[in-house]
Amino acid sequence: MKRRQMIKLGLILAVxxxxxxxxxxxVYNSTSKTIAQRQEADLQAGxxxxxxxxxxxxxxxxxxxxxxxxxxxxxxxxxxxxGSLGIAVKVxxxxxxxxxxxxxxxxxxxxxxxxxxxxxxxxPGLGANAESSTYYVDKATKTTFPGQFAxxxxxxxxxxxxxxxxxxxxxITSRSITNLVQVVGKAxxxxxxxxxxxxxxxxxxxxxxxxxxxTVRTSSKAATSSVPGVSILxxxxxxxxxxxVGASAKAKAKSYDGEVTVLxxxxxxxxxLGVxxxxxxxSQGSPILAPEFAQQFAxxxAGAPLEVxxxxxxxxxxxxxxxxxxxxxxxxxxALVKALAGGGL
Amino acid sequence: MKRLxxxxxxxxxxxxxxxxxxxxxxxxxxxTTTVANGIGMGVALTFVLVMSELIISLFRNLIPESIRMPxxxxxxxxxxxxxxxxxxxxxxxxxxxxxxxxxxxVVNCIIMGRVEAFSSxxxxxxxxxxxxxxxLGYTWVLIALAVVRELLGNGTLLGRQIMPSSFxxxxxxxxxxxGFLVFALWMxxxxxxxxxxxxxxxxxxxxxxxxxxxxxxxxxxx
Numbered sequence: 001m002k003r004r005q006m007i008k009l010g011l012i013l014a015v016x017x018x019x020x021x022x023x024x025x026x027v028y029n030s031t032s033k034t035i036a037q038r039q040e041a042d043l044q045a046g047x048x049x050x051x052x053x054x055x056x057x058x059x060x061x062x063x064x065x066x067x068x069x070x071x072x073x074x075x076x077x078x079x080x081x082x083g084s085l086g087i088a089v090k091v092x093x094x095x096x097x098x099x100x101x102x103x104x105x106x107x108x109x110x111x112x113x114x115x116x117x118x119x120x121x122x123x124p125g126l127g128a129n130a131e132s133s134t135y136y137v138d139k140a141t142k143t144t145f146p147g148q149f150a151x152x153x154x155x156x157x158x159x160x161x162x163x164x165x166x167x168x169x170x171x172i173t174s175r176s177i178t179n180l181v182q183v184v185g186k187a188x189x190x191x192x193x194x195x196x197x198x199x200x201x202x203x204x205x206x207x208x209x210x211x212x213x214x215t216v217r218t219s220s221k222a223a224t225s226s227v228p229g230v231s232i233l234x235x236x237x238x239x240x241x242x243x244x245v246g247a248s249a250k251a252k253a254k255s256y257d258g259e260v261t262v263l264x265x266x267x268x269x270x271x272x273l274g275v276x277x278x279x280x281x282x283s284q285g286s287p288i289l290a291p292e293f294a295q296q297f298a299x300x301x302a303g304a305p306l307e308v309x310x311x312x313x314x315x316x317x318x319x320x321x322x323x324x325x326x327x328x329x330x331x332x333x334x335a336l337v338k339a340l341a342g343g344g345l
Numbered sequence: 346m347k348r349l350x351x352x353x354x355x356x357x358x359x360x361x362x363x364x365x366x367x368x369x370x371x372x373x374x375x376x377t378t379t380v381a382n383g384i385g386m387g388v389a390l391t392f393v394l395v396m397s398e399l400i401i402s403l404f405r406n407l408i409p410e411s412i413r414m415p416x417x418x419x420x421x422x423x424x425x426x427x428x429x430x431x432x433x434x435x436x437x438x439x440x441x442x443x444x445x446x447x448x449x450x451v452v453n454c455i456i457m458g459r460v461e462a463f464s465s466x467x468x469x470x471x472x473x474x475x476x477x478x479x480x481l482g483y484t485w486v487l488i489a490l491a492v493v494r495e496l497l498g499n500g501t502l503l504g505r506q507i508m509p510s511s512f513x514x515x516x517x518x519x520x521x522x523x524g525f526l527v528f529a530l531w532m533x534x535x536x537x538x539x540x541x542x543x544x545x546x547x548x549x550x551x552x553x554x555x556x557x558x559x560x561x562x563x564x565x566x567x
Contacts, residue, residue: 009412016416020423027427034434042437119441123378126519134504169516 042118043103047076047088050105050114054078054085063087063187069094070183078105086113087188095176097122100130102146104181106188110154115146115181120173127173137165145174149181154189158182159295161313171316175292206236206248209265209274213238213245223339227331229253235336237345238265246273247340251332255324258282262294262328266336270302275329285321293322302333349474356478358542362455363486364535369455373487374524380503383491384484385439389428389447391480394456395473396424398464402472405465417460418451425451455483486531493527494518 047057057076065072070093078085086107092099098121105113117131129135130145137145145167152163158178160166166174207216219235234250248265258281265273275297277289287293293315300306306326308314314322339345360366363373369390376386400420401408408416429447432440440447450456459479464472495501498518500508508514517523 009409012407012409013412013415013419016419020419024423024426027430031430031434035430038434038437123519126516132504134506139510 043074043090046090046103046116046118047078047105049116050088050103051078051085054080057088060087060191062191063089063184065091065183065187067093067183070180072184072187073101075188084108087191089184089188090118091180091184092119093176093180093183095120095122096127096170096172100173100177100180102177102180102184104149104184104188106154106185106192108192108194110189110192110194112149112152112154112181112185115149115177117146117177122170122173127167127170129167129170130173130177135167137167146177154185154194157295157298158185159292162296206234206238206250206263206265209248209263209276210236210238210246211265211273212267213240215239216248219247219339219345221339221345223247223249223332223335225251225331225335227253227327227334230328230331230335232332232335233261235339235345244268244340244345247336247345249332249336250278251328251335253324253328253331255280255328256282256285256320258285260285260288260321260325260328262325262332264297264329264332264336266302266333266340268340270337272297272300272302272329272333274298277325280321280325282318282321282324285318285324287315287318288321288325290315293325297329302330302337306330306333349470352471353474353478356475356480356482357485358482358535358539360479361482361486361535361539362458362479363483364532365539366455366458368458369453369483370528372449372453373483373490374521374528377487377490377494377524377527378498378519379495379501380488380491381439383487387480387484387487389432390450390453390455390483391477392428393421393424393450394459394480395476397421397456397460398472398476399469400424401460402464402467402469405467408465413461413465417457417465421456421460422451455479486535489531490524490527493531494523498523 048054051057056079058079060075060077063072063075070091073090073092075087075089078088086105088103088105090101090103092101094100099119100117100121101119103116103118105115107113120128120131122128122130133144135144136142137148145165148165157163158181160171160174160178164174164178207213210216216236216238219237221235223232223235225232230251230253232249232251236248237244238246238248246265246267248263250261250263252259252261259279260277260282261279263276263278265275267273275294277294280286280288296312297306300311306312306329308319308323308326312322312326356362362368363370372386376382397417397420401417425448428450429440432447459475463475467475492502496507497515500506500512500514515523518527
């Protein structure tokens with residue numbers, strides 16, 4: 001009796017399910033074409049937006065993402081009246097509220113032709129402003145957030161709040177979109193054969209912070225810092241065609257509750273050429289190892305004050321470590337300037 | 346006719362799903378950052394609610410008591426998917442901005458609650474009218490929340506700049522805590538009105554076997 005009842009209920013449920021499925025199948029059939037057409041139209045419109053002068057787009061599979069989290073959905077070469085204009089990539093990667101999908105166009109002359117946001121799931125009113133056509137990061141010129149990338153050189157830093165204007169209260173969205181654009185730019189520039197992509201920050205050693213030197217050797221005289229607590233571990237000198245163009249030093253100091261080790265390169269005119277944060281043993285300090293933090297120092301004058309909050313942005317969640325590292329970079333740079341001025345390296 | 350009108354008005358204030366029954370709150374907090382989203386979500390939910398109540402009321406004698414929940418879910422999920430597909434095909438902009446909330450209509454407690462408490466026991470006409478009333482009750486609250494949050498939190502209404510450019514948007518109101526605050530203020534106003542409406546009358550007649558309401562205004566969850 002109980003078994004018969006169960007079978008009966010199962011059958012009734014099955015009937016409802018089948019009717020529901022059939023109904024859905026009909027609706028799906030009648031809408032799927034329209035939906036596919038719309039998505040294709042969206043894509044074509046996006047491609048046209050980044051390459052308005054192109055006569056057509058040919059799919060290509062030569063462009064490869066270098067970041068496992070960032071996926072290139074499709075890549076096209078933009079065909080112009082006389083040869084290729086560049087590459088457009090449909091790309092998606094993680095953002096604040098889920099994946100963000102963009103179309104990024106890279107021109108053969110090494111600039112971004114345009115960025116179009118296809119999909120963004122970030123907070124409405126904040127991160128979603130990335131998609132809005134009426135949200136301007138520069139009200140005077142009516143530049144939208146993705147609009148500011150048009151014409152941007154691939155050799156630029158792509159650092160939010162430095163050479164990229166952030167969306168108010170949506171720094172994470174701004175960063176993730178900027179990062180997507182940069183990854184596409186790098187990948188496309190390799191395919192297009194443009195050498196101009198920004199120097200890879202991942203390489204280690206003194207030559208990475210002395211980009212202008214062709215030879216780097218260990219210094220014959222170590223730089224010393226007058227700031228208590230700062231110990232300079234290694235000093236190197238960079239030369240170009242035999243002339244000293246700069247010096248670098250690896251230095252260590254106490255930070256919040258651990259120690260931080262940095263590598264600083266300074267040119268002979270006292271400009272910081274490059275900084276790498278090599279190690280940070282602070283309990284919450286690991287975020288400052290991100291290259292975006294170290295990149296902020298490049299181009300700053302060693303003599304000028306370096307301060308978190310004024311001309312250096314702290315890494316959120318690691319303010320004390322950011323301060324510690326900044327103070328150490330400043331002390332090391334000063335020591336290098338003194339050593340360079342003293343001569344005998 | 347008068348009875349149907351009573352059922353309809355019921356969902357607007359007296360048994361408002363958000364302010365009185367207090368179900369389906371998560372989506373109301375999440376989508377009300379802009380008025381356009383609020384309207385879209387309200388219309389979407391009203392459509393699914395009316396259709397689900399209609400179908401379930403039609404088949405209410407053919408749904409065995411012991412498996413009613415899975416059957417309700419099948420009906421609700423089918424209509425939600427239909428609406429999701431139709432919106433993607435014909436209202437792509439709205440569909441994009443609603444994002445994840447549309448599939449979540451399936452598990453919106455308002456639909457499950459009304460289907461279980463009302464349309465599985467009531468005639469078709471009453472059920473459809475109840476769906477409309479509850480849907481509109483939900484929609485007006487979403488719009489009311491969104492107007493305050495979008496205007497003060499972003500300086501715009503329906504995407505158009507309203508506030509002068511010197512106005513600094515109160516971003517707090519766009520974020521979840523601001524949502525709770527605005528919700529609470531509107532709820533206080535709405536429930537004050539409700540108390541005045543009910544003041545002359547006897548305590549809620551339980552003619553529709555719906556959620557049993559206590560005199561003091563709080564409600565059992567459906």
